[in-house]
Amino acid sequence: xxxxxxxxxxxxxxxxxxxxxxxxxxxxxxxxxxxxxxxxxxxxxxxxxxxxxxxxxxxxxxxxxxxxxxxxxxxxxxxxxxxxxxxxxxxxxxxxxxxxxxxxxxxxxxxxxxxxxxxxxxxxxxxxxxxxxxxxxxxxxxxxxxxxxxxxxxxxxxxxxxxxxxxxxxxxxxxxxxxxxxxxxxxxxxxxxxxxxxxxxxxxxxxxxxxxxxxxxxxxxxxxxxxxxxxxxxxxxxxxxxxxxxxxxxxxxxxxxxxxxxxxxxxxxxxxxxxxxxxxxxxxxxxxxxxxxxxxxxxxxxxxxxxxxxxxxxxxxxxxxxxxxxxxxxxxxxxxxxxxxxxxxxxxxxxxxxxxxxxxxxxxxxxxxxxxxxxxxxxxxxxxxxxxxxxxxxx
Amino acid sequence: xxxxxxxxxxxxxxxxxxxxxxxxxxxxxxxxxxxxxxxxxxxxxxxxxxxxxxxxxxxxxxxxxxxxxxxxxxxxxxxxxxxxxxxxxxxxxxxxxxxxxxxxxxxxxxxxxxxxxxxxxxxxxxxxxxxxxxxxxxxxxxxxxxxxxxxxxxxxxxxxxxxxxxxxxxxxxxxxxxxxxxxxxxxxxxxxxxxxxxxxxxxxxxxxxxxxxxxxxxxxxxxxxxxxxxxxxxxxxxxxxxxxxxxxxxxxxxxxxxxxxxxxxxxxxxxxxxxxxxxxxxxxxxxxxxxxxxxxxxxxxxxxxxxxxxxxxxxxxxxxxxxxxxxxxxxxxxxxxxxxxxxxxxxxxxxxxxxxxxxxxxxxxxxxxxxxxxxxxxxxxxxxxxxxxxxxxxx
Numbered sequence: 001x002x003x004x005x006x007x008x009x010x011x012x013x014x015x016x017x018x019x020x021x022x023x024x025x026x027x028x029x030x031x032x033x034x035x036x037x038x039x040x041x042x043x044x045x046x047x048x049x050x051x052x053x054x055x056x057x058x059x060x061x062x063x064x065x066x067x068x069x070x071x072x073x074x075x076x077x078x079x080x081x082x083x084x085x086x087x088x089x090x091x092x093x094x095x096x097x098x099x100x101x102x103x104x105x106x107x108x109x110x111x112x113x114x115x116x117x118x119x120x121x122x123x124x125x126x127x128x129x130x131x132x133x134x135x136x137x138x139x140x141x142x143x144x145x146x147x148x149x150x151x152x153x154x155x156x157x158x159x160x161x162x163x164x165x166x167x168x169x170x171x172x173x174x175x176x177x178x179x180x181x182x183x184x185x186x187x188x189x190x191x192x193x194x195x196x197x198x199x200x201x202x203x204x205x206x207x208x209x210x211x212x213x214x215x216x217x218x219x220x221x222x223x224x225x226x227x228x229x230x231x232x233x234x235x236x237x238x239x240x241x242x243x244x245x246x247x248x249x250x251x252x253x254x255x256x257x258x259x260x261x262x263x264x265x266x267x268x269x270x271x272x273x274x275x276x277x278x279x280x281x282x283x284x285x286x287x288x289x290x291x292x293x294x295x296x297x298x299x300x301x302x303x304x305x306x307x308x309x310x311x312x313x314x315x316x317x318x319x320x321x322x323x324x325x326x327x328x329x330x331x332x333x334x335x336x337x338x339x340x341x342x343x344x345x346x347x348x349x350x351x352x353x354x355x356x357x358x359x360x361x362x363x364x365x366x367x368x369x370x371x372x373x374x375x376x377x378x379x380x381x382x383x384x385x386x387x388x389x390x391x392x393x394x395x
Numbered sequence: 396x397x398x399x400x401x402x403x404x405x406x407x408x409x410x411x412x413x414x415x416x417x418x419x420x421x422x423x424x425x426x427x428x429x430x431x432x433x434x435x436x437x438x439x440x441x442x443x444x445x446x447x448x449x450x451x452x453x454x455x456x457x458x459x460x461x462x463x464x465x466x467x468x469x470x471x472x473x474x475x476x477x478x479x480x481x482x483x484x485x486x487x488x489x490x491x492x493x494x495x496x497x498x499x500x501x502x503x504x505x506x507x508x509x510x511x512x513x514x515x516x517x518x519x520x521x522x523x524x525x526x527x528x529x530x531x532x533x534x535x536x537x538x539x540x541x542x543x544x545x546x547x548x549x550x551x552x553x554x555x556x557x558x559x560x561x562x563x564x565x566x567x568x569x570x571x572x573x574x575x576x577x578x579x580x581x582x583x584x585x586x587x588x589x590x591x592x593x594x595x596x597x598x599x600x601x602x603x604x605x606x607x608x609x610x611x612x613x614x615x616x617x618x619x620x621x622x623x624x625x626x627x628x629x630x631x632x633x634x635x636x637x638x639x640x641x642x643x644x645x646x647x648x649x650x651x652x653x654x655x656x657x658x659x660x661x662x663x664x665x666x667x668x669x670x671x672x673x674x675x676x677x678x679x680x681x682x683x684x685x686x687x688x689x690x691x692x693x694x695x696x697x698x699x700x701x702x703x704x705x706x707x708x709x710x711x712x713x714x715x716x717x718x719x720x721x722x723x724x725x726x727x728x729x730x731x732x733x734x735x736x737x738x739x740x741x742x743x744x745x746x747x748x749x750x751x752x753x754x755x756x757x758x759x760x761x762x763x764x765x766x767x768x769x770x771x772x773x774x775x776x777x778x779x780x781x782x783x784x785x786x787x788x789x790x
Contacts, residue, residue, distance in 0.1 A: 059560065059590065101651045102605035104666055108593045165454065165560075165587040169603055169720040169731065173647065176728035188722035195454065195559040195590060198503045208564060210497035252568065256496045271499055325564040327583035333571035336564065 041111040041163070045092040047381040048239045049230060050388070052115035052159055053343050054220040057205070057320050059195045060168045061161035063245055063339065064176070065154025065374055066183040067121070074126040076182050078393050081116070083178040084158075085387040088114035097174045110164035111196075112171060116388045117243055117376030121155030128392055131236060135348040136377050139244070142359035144370060151247045151372025154186045159243075163196040187372070189247060191322020191339040204274060204282065207323055208336045209255050209367075211267055212274025214319045215282055216308070229318050231345045236391035239380030242347045244317075246340040247324070247372030253333070255367045266363040268305030276305060304364045307357045315353050317344035338368075347375055436506040436558070440487045442776040443634045444625060445783070447510035447554055448738050449615040452600070452715050454590045455563045456556035458640055458734065459571070460549025460769055461578040462516070469521040471577050473788050476511070478573040479553075480782040483509035492569045505559035506591075507566060511783050512638055512771030516550030523787055526631055530743040531772050534639070537754035539765060546642045546767025549581045554638075558591040582767070584642060586717020586734040599669060599677065602718055603731045604650050604762075606662055607669025609714045610677055611703070624713050626740045631786035634775030637742045639712075641735040642719070642767030648728070650762045661758040663700030671700060699759045702752045710748050712739035733763075742770055 043051045052061075068077070087097040092112045096103030123132040138153060158179075160172045176185065193205050207213040218225040231237045255263070260271060268286065269276055276286035278298050288306055292298045299306055310316070319342050326335040344350040359365070379389045438446045447456075463472070482492040487507045491498030518527040533548060553574075555567045571580065588600050602608040613620040626632045650658070655666060663681065664671055671681035673693050683701055687693045694701055705711070714737050721730040739745040754760070774784045 102603070104601060104605040105603070108589065110590060110593055164590040164593045165720075166589050166593075166601070166603075166718065169587075169718065169729075173603075173729045173731070176723075177651075180728060184726065185723055185728070190722070192560040192564075194503065194561050195505060197592065198505055198559045198561075206499060206561075208497070208500070208561075208568075210499040256572075323561065323564065325560075327585070328571075328580055331579065333575060333580070334564075334568045336568070 042093055042109050043111050043113050045089045045114070045382075046384050050115045050240070050378055050381045051092070052113035052161055053229065053241060053243075053318070053320070053378065054225065055111070055113050055161075056201065056220075057193055057322070058111050058113070058161045058163045059193055060163070060165050061159060061191045061322050062168055062172055063189045063191065063341075064158040064160075064172065065119075065152075065186040065188075066156040066158065066179060067186045068125050068155045068183050069181075072125055072182050074128075074393060077122060077126050077389075078387070080179055080182045081389045081393070082387045084114070084116060084175055085382050087174055087178055088116075088388075089382075091171045091174065097178075099178075100174055102170060102173075105166060105170040108164055108167050110162040110167045112160070112162040112167055114171065114175065115157075115159040115161075115378065117157030117159070117378045118389065118392075119153065119155045119157065119374070119376050122389075125155070126393055131392060133235075133237060133242070133377055135242065135346050136375060139347070139352060139355070139373055139375060142355055142370070144359040144362075144365045144368075145373070146369050146371055147373055148371050151187050151189070151374075153374050154376075156183055157243065157245075157374070157376040157378075189245070189324060189339050189372070191324055193322055205321070205323075207250065207321075207338050208325060208334075209250055209252060209263075210271060211263075212269065212271075212282060213338070214321060215269075215274055216316075217319050218316065220318075225318065227345075228314075228316055228350065229343050229345060237377060237379065241343045241345060241378045243376050243378055244340075244342045244344070244347050244351050245372070245374045245376075246370050247337065248340050249335075249337040249369045249371050251367045251369070252336055258367075265300055266303060266367075268299045268303030300363065302361045302363050304358070304362055307362050308354060310354060310357075312353075315350055317342040317347075317350045317354075337371075340370075343378070437488055437504050438506050438508050440484045440509070440777075441779050445508075445510045445635070445773055445776045446487070447508035447556055448624065448636060448638075448713070448715070448773065449620065450506070450508050450556075451596065451615075452588055452717070453506050453508070453556045453558045454588055455558070455560050456554060456586045456717050456734075457563055457567055458584045458586065458736075459553040459555075459567070460514075460547075460581040460583075461551040461553065461574060462581045463520050463550045463578050464576075467520055467577050469523075469788060472517060472521050472784075473782070475574055475577045476784045476788070477782045479509070479511060479570060480777050482569055482573055483511075483783075484777075486566045486569065492573075494573075495569055497565060497568075500561060500565040503559055503562050505557040505562045507555070507557040507562055509566065509570065510552075510554040510556075510773060512552030512554070512773045513784065513787075514548065514550045514552065514769070514771050517784075520550070521788055526787060528630075528632060528637070528772055530637065530741055531770060534742070534747060534750070534768055534770060537750055537765070539754040539757075539760045539763075540768070541764050541766055542768055543766050546582050546584070546769075548769050549771075551578055552638065552640075552769070552771040552773075584640070584719060584734050584767070586719055588717055600716070600718075602645065602716075602733050603720060603729075604645055604647060604658075605666060606658075607664065607666075607677060608733070609716060610664075610669055611711075612714050613711065615713075620713060622740075623709075623711055623745065624738050624740060632772060632774065636738045636740060636773045638771050638773055639735075639737045639739070639742050639746050640767070640769045640771075641765050642732065643735050644730075644732040644764045644766050646762045646764070647731055660695055661698060661762075663694040663698030695758065697756045697758050699753070699757055702757050703749060705749060705752075707748075710745055712737040712742075712745045712749075732766075735765075738773070
């Protein structure tokens with residue numbers, strides 16, 4: 001993020017992408033933010049950015065990491081991406097895919113988005129190693145990590161989100177069938193939030209610990225967001241971004257042993273409304289210098305809120321996380337956590353320093369453990385007639 | 396179903412339960428059918444029947460089979476049922492449970508229902524073996540079965556449904572924590588349908604094969620439904636019912652190899668709208684005698700629709716099934732199927748003969764395989780101040 005100056009973050013970014021936006025209609029600038037929350041809502045597939053990044057998070061999103069089969073080359077990857085692009089364009093519009101064997105399930109788009117990402121393996125398999133972004137690699141190990149390979153890495157990412165779980169299941173199956181000859185499923189992570197309409201749009205989610213989670217997030221459609229998220233370096237990735245997916249197990253049983261004041265100290269926020277302990281409302285600026293009885297700061301310096309914050313405005317990213325809750329086994333009563341998801345132009349510059357601070361000292365580490373980690377490059381959106389990744393893979 | 400005469404099925408049942416209904420308000424007669432599809436919708440918990448049976452199926456339902464811990468006796472089971480009753484009454488009203496450690500997640504009831512069932516083990520553990528209904532046992536084996544113990548049987552059933560997946564996750568955790576000292580989780584099955592609002596209320600669901608599934612179903616609130624579903628024998632189970640839960644794996648890959656006309660022959664219904672092959676609309680009566688070109692019946696005698704139908708109106712039940720779609724492994728691109736769920740006053744009389752016919756000859760067996768099976772008695776609903784199962788367990 002060395003190049004991403006404070007000036008760009010605070011306004012000039014708007015001019016930088018304004019030109020592109022004019023060509024696509026301002027409504028598409030943020031990657032297809034839907035104005036309509038109805039289940040027939042359609043998020044446009046084509047555009048300068050892939051949908052599913054700036055798009056308001058839907059109730060359900062499944063993330064699938066795939067491995068390319070041995071021997072798959074550039075031609076095979078291009079074939080796969082052509083199929084995925086065509087399938088996604090149809091399904092997101094509420095139409096059956098070309099080889100859709102269950103076309104009757106394709107009629108409820110429910111704000112469906114399909115987002116495709118590339119892991120390091122795509123560059124190796126397609127002879128494009130020289131165009132691999134330098135940050136596209138596993139994140140450096142953090143002390144708090146307990147990573148399992150069954151939740152980590154992968155050559156390709158398929159992210160399928162919608163407000164209707166049947167739509168997600170059907171779309172995912174269509175897309176995975178299209179990938180069968182070129183790739184196998186490495187991991188699947190099923191995430192959810194509140195159902196569409198359960199809360200006013202724009203409500204910050206609560207995770208399964210009940211915490212308001214994701215308050216400080218750049219707002220889609222602003223120059224700040226664009227500068228933080230979209231790559232604008234003139235490369236094949238311009239208009240794209242990166243995604244970091246960290247499966248984070250939450251120890252709900254352990255958290256239960258902590259009383260409410262204790263939990264608020266750990267987070268630095270009130271549980272009831274997510275306000276910082278020095279404020280009155282969720283979006284109030286925390287006052288890290290304010291002191292209470294005994295002279296200690298009201299917000300503990302090793303609270304989650306304090307360590308997640310940086311004086312460097314470049315150490316920010318767009319969070320778009322989902323809960324997970326799998327069937328418990330044995331004596332557990334839940335296998336729950338957060339599929340932490342962040343998008344940023346450069347994960348090494350923007351995400352890693354924050355994660356390093358949290359890993360080193362966050363009080364919350366006692367109850368949260370990263371068990372999976374993956375990074376993907378998210379190519380720019382496709383225009384009509386293009387396929388996803390064309391700027392990288394065209395001969 | 397010997398006692399359940401045609402006369403009762405065709406009308407007299409209304410009088411039989413009318414008296415009870417008067418005391419509860421007609422709105423509760425069907426077990427709490429909500430008039431409101433909004434996410435703040437509340438399905439009443441108290442009433443003569445447990446909610447979650449006649450209640451319109453929500454987008455998400457999780458079924459959990461539990462085993463009682465060794466040594467658990469009547470007192471311990473009563474304690475558990477008191478806790479579950481109190482928790483369920485609060486959570487379904489959008490209020491936090493008494494020992495709710497995440498009360499901030501309890502604010503969106505989203506038509507939450509909690510339904511409790513008893514397996515054979517409850518009767519043994521509580522010294523109530525003499526009150527165990529004769530049909531409460533594993534179903535007889537069917538030739539088509541490939542049952543796995545990890546999806547079968549259990550001492551207790553917890554059925555938690557809502558239109559919001561966070562509500563389901565939170566409520567389930569509260570309830571399972573309350574059960575920890577008395578029981579362990581044996582299996583968990585997570586089911587889903589279309590999101591609330593995706594389709595008009597009352598639309599027959601499609602399963603993940605795209606079939607309209609559940610057309611012939613008694614309509615909640617009718618005398619026909621009441622006579623088929625609610626037990627009215629004067630026993631402790633009066634006002635209760637039974638549930639059969641059959642996890643049925645659907646071979647979507649194999650089904651894909653069949654063309655659309657072939658699929659319609661297997662089912663006996665059109666895929667587009669679920670109409671019988673002899674009819675024009677979903678709810679048209681099929682004409683099993685109608686013959687087409689070549690003199691064969693239009694609806695094959697071993698089609699699913701033909702075998703599921705009986706001349707005996709007592710061989711019917713209330714279906715309330717859900718899709719499942721778990722993470723695939725290896726070369727699969729989906730691990731999908733149907734959590735078949737039926738409620739009936741007597742599963743041996745009403746369900747078993749139908750399942751036997753289907754097992755023996757249904758063309759659809761090639762693509763559908765029961766891999767789990769469980770039967771539970773569903774005690775009647777609790778009045779204010781009562782606990783679920785009180786009529787069985789009170790000293």
